[in-house]
Amino acid sequence: MPNIRHRRLVATATGVALALGAGLAVPVTASAAPVRAAGQPTSVTPGFTTPLVVNARTGAHCTYDRLVIDIQGTMPTTSVKRVPVLRYDGSGRRVPLPGRYFLEIKLTPAAAHDAAGHNVYKGPKLKRLTLPKLKGIALTGDFEGVVTFGTAFHTYPKYTTKKLHHPERFVLDVQHANVC
Secondary structure, eight states: OHHHHHHHHHHHHHHHHHHHHHHHTSOOOTTTSOOOOTTSOEEEETTEEEOEEEEEEEEEOSSEEEEEEEEESSOOEEEEEEESSOBOTTTOOBOOOOOSEEEEEEEESOBSBOTTSOBOOOSOSEEEOOSSSEEEEEEEEEETTEEEEEEEESSOOOEEEEEETTTTEEEEEEEOOOOO
């Protein structure tokens, strides 16, 4: 009989472990998250708040064009890479910006919406520009903790990036000939 008792104990322990594991694997949805006022950070896990992308702005300077992405909360990890074409995340549709050269900027973890699903991003979603180098900017994605932007250029862009603090912002500077 100890063999049957042992099997029952193992089966019970396995069932409990599976039940606990299944409970931990349930995804967190927006409806399960606490509702916050628009503009408030989205809480993903206790003690961690997803940074919010709240604005993007551009400007022309004598020797460079600048894109600034404003962040509410801590600075997310950012990456910039050259891509052959800009596409909207999810749909894969081509972004209608003029240009032959494109940069994709990803911020992660980040969101452009709050926990209730309200948009907190107040910048341009798609904007054609007439700056010396930068010809367009688009918000191309806000999905699963990744916010993506695309930038367009007629000529090959030479750029530098930096992160500025208090308030948090990501900066992309694109060099061009002196226009002053």
